[in-house]
Structure formats: structure tokens, C-alpha cells
Amino acid sequence: MAPIIRTESLRKVYHVGEEKVVALSNIDLSIEKGEFCCIIGSSGSGKSTLLNMLAGLEKPTKGLVVIAGKKVSKMDENQLALFRQQNLGFIFQSYNLLPQLTAAENVAMPLMFHGMPRPKRLKKARRELEAMGLENRENHKPTEMSGGQQQRVGIARAFVSKPQVIFADEPTGNLDSHTTLQVLQTMMDRSSKYGITFVMVTHERELAGCGDRIITLQDGAIIENLLLDEETKKANRAELFSGLDPMPGSADQGEE
Amino acid sequence: MRISDLFRFSTDNLRRRMGRTILTIIGVVVGVCAIVVMVSLGVAVNQATDEMVQNWGDLRTINVSSYGAQPGTPDLDDKMVQNFKQMEHVLAATPMYSADGLSGIVTTGNGNQYANNYPSLIGMNPEAIPVMDYELLAGSYLPETPPAHAADTIEVLAGATAVFEFVDTRKGENHPNRQKYVEFPSYEEAGPNAAPSNLPQYDENNQLLNPDDFFFDILNSTLTYRMNYGTDANGQPQYKDYTLIVTGVVYTHDFSMDMGFVMSVESMKKLEKDYQRLSHTPAENQTGATVIPGSSDGTVQVAGYDTVYVKVDAVENMPEVEKAIMDTGYQISSMSQAREDLQGQVAQSQMMLGGLAAVSLFVAALNIANTMTMAIYERTREIGVMKVLGCRLSNIRTLFLIESGAIGLLGGILGVILSFGISVALNYLPAILAALGITANIDLAALFGLSGMMGISDMKLSVIQPWLVLLALCFATGVGLVSGIAPANRAVRISSLEAIRHE
Ligand SMILES: Nc1ncnc2c1ncn2[C@@H]1O[C@H](COP(=O)(O)OP(=O)(O)O)[C@@H](O)[C@H]1O
Ligand SMILES: [Mg+2]
Numbered sequence: 001m002a003p004i005i006r007t008e009s010l011r012k013v014y015h016v017g018e019e020k021v022v023a024l025s026n027i028d029l030s031i032e033k034g035e036f037c038c039i040i041g042s043s044g045s046g047k048s049t050l051l052n053m054l055a056g057l058e059k060p061t062k063g064l065v066v067i068a069g070k071k072v073s074k075m076d077e078n079q080l081a082l083f084r085q086q087n088l089g090f091i092f093q094s095y096n097l098l099p100q101l102t103a104a105e106n107v108a109m110p111l112m113f114h115g116m117p118r119p120k121r122l123k124k125a126r127r128e129l130e131a132m133g134l135e136n137r138e139n140h141k142p143t144e145m146s147g148g149q150q151q152r153v154g155i156a157r158a159f160v161s162k163p164q165v166i167f168a169d170e171p172t173g174n175l176d177s178h179t180t181l182q183v184l185q186t187m188m189d190r191s192s193k194y195g196i197t198f199v200m201v202t203h204e205r206e207l208a209g210c211g212d213r214i215i216t217l218q219d220g221a222i223i224e225n226l227l228l229d230e231e232t233k234k235a236n237r238a239e240l241f242s243g244l245d246p247m248p249g250s251a252d253q254g255e256e
Numbered sequence: 257m258r259i260s261d262l263f264r265f266s267t268d269n270l271r272r273r274m275g276r277t278i279l280t281i282i283g284v285v286v287g288v289c290a291i292v293v294m295v296s297l298g299v300a301v302n303q304a305t306d307e308m309v310q311n312w313g314d315l316r317t318i319n320v321s322s323y324g325a326q327p328g329t330p331d332l333d334d335k336m337v338q339n340f341k342q343m344e345h346v347l348a349a350t351p352m353y354s355a356d357g358l359s360g361i362v363t364t365g366n367g368n369q370y371a372n373n374y375p376s377l378i379g380m381n382p383e384a385i386p387v388m389d390y391e392l393l394a395g396s397y398l399p400e401t402p403p404a405h406a407a408d409t410i411e412v413l414a415g416a417t418a419v420f421e422f423v424d425t426r427k428g429e430n431h432p433n434r435q436k437y438v439e440f441p442s443y444e445e446a447g448p449n450a451a452p453s454n455l456p457q458y459d460e461n462n463q464l465l466n467p468d469d470f471f472f473d474i475l476n477s478t479l480t481y482r483m484n485y486g487t488d489a490n491g492q493p494q495y496k497d498y499t500l501i502v503t504g505v506v507y508t509h510d511f512s513m514d515m516g517f518v519m520s521v522e523s524m525k526k527l528e529k530d531y532q533r534l535s536h537t538p539a540e541n542q543t544g545a546t547v548i549p550g551s552s553d554g555t556v557q558v559a560g561y562d563t564v565y566v567k568v569d570a571v572e573n574m575p576e577v578e579k580a581i582m583d584t585g586y587q588i589s590s591m592s593q594a595r596e597d598l599q600g601q602v603a604q605s606q607m608m609l610g611g612l613a614a615v616s617l618f619v620a621a622l623n624i625a626n627t628m629t630m631a632i633y634e635r636t637r638e639i640g641v642m643k644v645l646g647c648r649l650s651n652i653r654t655l656f657l658i659e660s661g662a663i664g665l666l667g668g669i670l671g672v673i674l675s676f677g678i679s680v681a682l683n684y685l686p687a688i689l690a691a692l693g694i695t696a697n698i699d700l701a702a703l704f705g706l707s708g709m710m711g712i713s714d715m716k717l718s719v720i721q722p723w724l725v726l727l728a729l730c731f732a733t734g735v736g737l738v739s740g741i742a743p744a745n746r747a748v749r750i751s752s753l754e755a756i757r758h759e
Contacts, residue, residue: 085646096641113647
């Protein structure tokens with residue numbers, strides 16, 4: 001089966017004044033459908049740059065990004081908007097919820113852009129929030145919620161349209177370690193349940209260990225592309241989530 | 257996005273910035289109000305001018321003059337009157353002929369008890385008279401061909417108030433009942449165009465219904481025109497008498513015509529000939545043009561009639577006929593021309609005042625643009641997130657245009673409401689001032705450069721018509737939309753990456 005995400009000799013050069021900064025050089029990678037893929041590396045190694053280019057938020061200096069058979073790196077803004085509506089979800093480090101909207105409205109936003117009628121999309125959003133254990137927070141504004149709750153709203157927003165791929169740049173970066181584990185578990189459960197390909201940037205190696213694939217960057221190049229075997233994954237997950245109660249509502253809800 | 261979602265999203269955002277939105281709207285309200293009130297003043301003046309011009313007289317009559325003609329213009333004679341008559345859209349053409357030098361009095365009653373010492377006699381083409389909007393109160397119009405009768409008998413139409421021009425010669429100069437007068441209904445009740453309340457009234461048998469208002473029944477009396485053509489050797493005035501047969505009474509709506517008598521041009525010419533023969537005045541058989549002494553623009557007076565009236569079928573055809581006659585070389589005047597001049601003047605002033613008002617709306621537009629730009633700066637991050645989540649560029653543009661358009665529309669609605677308030681206040685201002693004991697005469701006409709205008713005392717200062725409301729709302733919304741274009745395009749250009757990156 002063709003990989004869902006594929007890059008060909010991807011290169012990104014920033015010009016800062018006279019100076020050239022090579023943020024990424026010659027990235028070739030493939031990510032299979034349904035994989036939970038973690039990109040790790042030290043600060044400044046090019047993780048965000050790679051993620052942004054995969055997601056079409058930034059144009060490569062050279063090379064190609066193909067998602068689900070579409071050359072994302074060649075699309076114009078309007079084509080990208082439509083493509084994102086239908087195929088991509090995003091989770092941000094700083095949540096990026098719209099302050100004037102309630103939790104449910106925030107979650108329903110991608111569906112609104114897609115043109116779904118309001119009652120229908122709010123219903124979907126509420127179900128998604130329930131799955132995140134936020135059934136009591138549907139009508140709360142972001143400012144009325146904790147960081148962990150806000151990020152779970154953000155996750156619900158990424159999952160609500162059941163996209164093919166979800167991109168997340170340090171989604172747990174602003175959360176304490178306990179909440180981090182809760183959120184990570186939720187993201188893994190939800191994506192595996194719906195067969196969604198998940199690409200997450202993190203600088204914490206332990207977190208990456210529970211994914212299917214770890215891509216390690218250094219100075220803009222892939223120094224390791226590791227596909228973990230089932231044994232290792234299980235061991236890593238058991239270790240990581242050992243002290244964690246199962247999150248309320250993270251169990252299957254029998255949707256769709 | 258759905259249209260309903262676009263609107264909800266935009267209005268939510270407006271509500272979020274309530275304070276700033278209100279301030280921006282106030283700017284629009286002031287601008288719209290200024291324009292609407294300015295225009296409403298102009299509309300009021302225009303209505304007043306129309307009313308005034310209607311008082312002046314008929315809008316479909318062109319007054320052709322022998323004075324002020326271009327050199328080389330043909331004589332204003334019967335042939336030319338025929339030419340006018342044959343023009344398209346012309347219903348009738350007639351000289352308004354009164355013979356030079358003719359003097360005499362009109363008398364009636366036993367021993368010539370009642371006399372009009374300064375009668376006004378006009379000669380017209382009989383067939384043109386019914387077309388001139390002269391309303392026949394009794395009897396009939398002049399016969400087109402005079403019936404056979406004694407030589408010194410003349411058919412005339414009496415003007416509706418001609419009877420009031422007669423005095424009772426048996427009463428002294430200062431006797432209160434020496435003359436009966438025309439009466440008008442009160443201005444408040446009847447307005448400016450009211451007919452006199454004591455015009456002669458006749459039944460279908462030409463019987464006078466209100467005989468007490470007059471010394472005599474002008475329709476059924478025998479009148480005598482006593483032409484005075486000189487003095488004899490003893491210094492006694494010499495007379496020749498004519499019998500005037502009043503065929504009808506006409507109400508011409510023109511007070512100078514109403515107080516006189518109309519006869520055929522032929523009759524007038526006969527009077528003139530008799531006068532010239534009896535008084536040994538040589539006939540002026542002059543043709544061609546004479547240069548008017550002192551005329552600096554090179555215009556001349558042509559021979560023939562002094563004045564010819566041309567009646568046109570519809571007001572909208574006036575310019576065409578007027579142009580045709582002016583092209584022949586004559587100077588003309590008409591009420592509709594005067595009205596156009598007035599309206600042109602008003603329109604000009606209106607443009608100027610409107611321009612002043614437009615400045616305030618322009619400021620409001622800058623205000624809107626500023627508010628929107630600020631909103632976009634504040635929401636850079638949101639806009640970036642929306643783009644990343646798949647919001648189309650056209651949707652983002654629409655969102656901001658709706659916001660700025662809504663500011664314009666709201667400002668327009670409130671501005672129109674406020675304008676109505678101001679308009680009512682303006683219209684009641686004289687009454688309010690009067691109630692406070694202040695007598696102020698608000699001369700709106702002067703504001704529009706029309707000096708000494710009309711005695712229209714109940715003239716409204718401000719008139720807001722539906723079209724003005726509609727125009728103001730469209731204009732305000734348009735201003736909002738236009739001011740929003742640049743900010744909306746800026747929003748569209750925001751890089752989603754930059755937006756979500758800045759933490
Ligand atoms: N917009 C930019 N302009 C200039 N240099 C940039 C820009 N974005 C990233 N870089 C540079 O590219 C390199 C990779 O950055 P980034 O992908 O953000 O690293 P990471 O996410 O791994 O911390 C860094 O050296 C950074 O300074
Ligand atoms: Mg980064």
C-alpha cells in the first residue's frame with residue numbers, strides 16, 4: 001500500500017539577512033496510513049519546519065510533499081484550504097481556541113468551514129467532547145477552562161471531522177506531566193480507533209517511545225527513522241502510563 | 257461556510273468589541289445625518305419653488321418676444337404665428353396684441369353709471385383661446401368667424417374679475433361703495449393657489465347666481481367701449497362708441513388677464529385702424545428689425561407683434577419647442593424655463609452642502625477602515641488558526657466585509673432615524689420659536705442662493721422622502737463595505753504560519 005505521507009528530497013532554506021539558514025536538507029520519508037509517528041530532536045533541529053511543510057503551511061525551497069496522493073507542496077492557498085477541510089486536522093501547543101466561542105463551537109469550527117449546518121455540527125462536537133471527558137464543559141468559553149481541558153478541546157477539534165491525518169506540534173508542551181500523559185493517551189486511543197495517521201512533534205524521547213515510528217532530526221537532517229516493533233511499544237506504553245488511571249470517557253463510546 | 261454562519265460569526269465579533277463598534281457607528285450616524293438633512297433641505301426648497309412657479313402660471317406656455325431677437329430673425333407676424341402653430345407638440349399659437357396708443361373706457365348701465373376707466377384689451381386668435389387653459393365660467397368662447405352684425409359691434413370675453421374693475425360713477429371718489437372688490441379665501445385654509453371666493457357664478461342657462469357680489473351681470477349686460485381719439489376745436493374730447501357683446505366669462509388664472517377683456521386680433525386691428533384714421537395718426541407700416549437703443553448684446557427688436565404665446569402639449573416637450581423657437585432667433589420666456597433655472601440653482605447649492613456633509617461621511621469611512629484594521633491586528637492569530645483549520649480565503653474576506661458593511665448599515669439606520677427627528681424639529685422650529693415669543697423668519701431660500709423668494713409662509717424646511725431613506729441606507733452600507741475592502745484584503749494576506757507561530 002502506498003504511504004499516506006511521502007516526501008522527496010525536501011529542503012528548506014531561510015534567508016536571514018545575508019545569511020542562509022538551512023532548516024531542512026534532503027528529507028526523504030514515508031509514513032504509512034494509521035501510523036502514530038513522532039518527530040523528535042533538540043531545539044532548532046527543524047522539527048516544526050518539517051511538520052509545517054508536511055501540513056502545507058509552508059512551501060519547501062525544494063522537493064515534494066505528497067499526502068494521500070496529492071502534491072500538497074504544489075497547491076495554492078485555496079486548494080490547501082479545501083484539502084485541509086477534508087483531510088487534515090491540527091493540534092497546537094498553545095491550543096489556539098477562539099476566545100469568543102464555546103467549547104462546542106470551537107470543536108465544530110472545522111465542520112463550519114466545511115459548510116455543515118449548525119445543529120448537526122454542534123451535535124457532533126458534543127459527542128467528541130464527551131469522548132474527551134468534557135461533557136460538562138460544552139458551553140464554557142476557553143478562558144473558563146484549565147490548560148489540560150483547553151487542549152482536550154483542541155484535540156476534539158482535530159478529531160471532529162475524522163481527517164486522514166492529524167498534525168500536532170508539541171501538543172503537550174504547555175501541560176504538566178500528569179496531564180501530558182492523559183492527553184497523549186487520548187490522542188493515541190482516538191487515532192487508532194479511527195485509523196487516523198498521527199504526526200506529533202515532541203522533544204521528549206519517552207513520549208515518542210509509545211508511537212509506531214520515531215523520526216529523529218538533527219541540524220535539519222534525519223539521523224534516525226525507527227519503526228518500533230510491537231514488543232517494544234507495549235513495554236514503553238506500560239512503563240509510561242503505569243501510574244495513570246484510565247481517563248474518564250477515553251474508553252470506546254461506540255460511535256458511528 | 258454557510259451564509260448564516262458568516263453573519264453569526266461577524267456579528268459575534270462586532271458584539272465582542274461593543275465599545276469600539278458603537279463609537280465607529282456614531283461616526284457613520286453623524287455623516288449620514290449630515291447628508292440626509294442637507295439633502296432634505298434642498299428637497300424642501302425644490303418643493304417650495306415648484307409651488308411658487310405654479311402660482312406664477314402655466315408651465316406649458318412659451319412667451320415669444322419681439323425684443324431681444326438675434327439679428328436676421330424674421331418678423332413676429334401672422335405668418336410666424338402660423339409657423340409656430342405647425343411645429344410639433346404645439347397646440348396653439350396666438351399673438352397677445354394690444355394696439356399702441358389706443359385709449360378709451362368701458363361703460364354700462366343706465367346713463368353709463370358704471371365705468372372702467374382703464375380697461376385692458378387684448379387681441380388673441382379665437383381658436384387659440386380654449387386651448388390656453390382659460391376656463392369658461394359662462395357663455396361661450398369667441399366665435400372663430402365673427403357673425404354678421406353692425407359695424408361697430410365687437411365680441412369680447414370678459415375676464416372673471418373684469419366686473420370688479422368698474423366703479424359706480426354716481427358715488428364720489430372717496431365713497432366706500434364706489435367699487436366692489438375681489439375677495440380671497442383665507443390663506444391658511446385654501447393655500448396659495450386658491451381662486452377668489454366671489455367670482456361670478458352662472459347656472460347652465462347663464463343666469464348669474466350671486467348677483468349681490470357685483471354692480472351688474474357682466475355677461476348679460478350691454479357694454480360700450482368709448483374710444484377717445486382726440487379733442488375738437490373747443491377742447492372737448494372726441495369719442496367713438498362701440499358695442500361690446502360679452503360672449504363668455506373666462507377665468508384665466510392670470511390676474512392681469514382676468515381683469516381685462518379678450519377680443520379677436522381682427523377686432524383689435526379694426527379698433528386700431530379706426531383710431532389711426534380718426535386721430536390722423538399715420539399707420540406704422542414698418543417691417544424688419546430695429547436695433548434697440550442701448551442694447552449691448554447686439555440683439556434687435558423685430559417688427560410684428562410684441563408678444564406671441566405658444567401652447568405646448570406637455571411639460572416634458574417644453575425644452576424641445578423652446579429650442580426650436582430660440583433657433584429661429586427669438587427670445588423666449590416660460591415658467592418651465594424659470595423653474596429649471598431655479599431648480600438648477602437649488603441643485604448646485606445642494607451639491608455644495610451635500611459635499612460638505614460628504615466630508616463627515618468620509619471621515620466616518622476612515623474611522624471604519626481604522627476600526628477594521630485594528631480588529632484584524634488583534635485577531636491575526638485567530639485568522640491564522642481559521643486558515644489552518646481550512647477556512648477559505650473568500651470566507652475570511654466576506655467575514656470582514658460583513659462586519660464593516662454592518663457598521664455602515666447600522667450607522668445608516670440610526671442616522672436616518674436621527675435625521676427624521678432633526679427634520680421634524682426643523683419643521684416645527686418656527687412654531688416652537690413663535691410659542692416662545694421669538695419671531696424668527698428662517699430664510700432657507702437664502703441658503704440656496706434664491707433671494708427674496710416667494711411668500712410661501714407654510715413652506716417646510718426639511719422634507720425626507722422614501723427615496724432619500726433608501727439612498728442613505730445604501731450609501732452608508734456601501735461606505736462601510738468600501739472601507740472594509742483594504743482591511744479585509746490585509747486579513748486574507750495574513751500568513752497562517754506567522755499567525756500561529758507568535759506565542
Ligand atoms: N521563519 C524563519 N526564519 C528564519 N529562520 C527560521 C525560521 N523558522 C525556523 N528557522 C530556523 O530553522 C531552524 C529550525 O527551526 P524549527 O523547525 O523551528 O526547530 P524546532 O522546531 O526543531 O525547534 C532553526 O535554526 C530556526 O532558527
Ligand atoms: Mg518547534
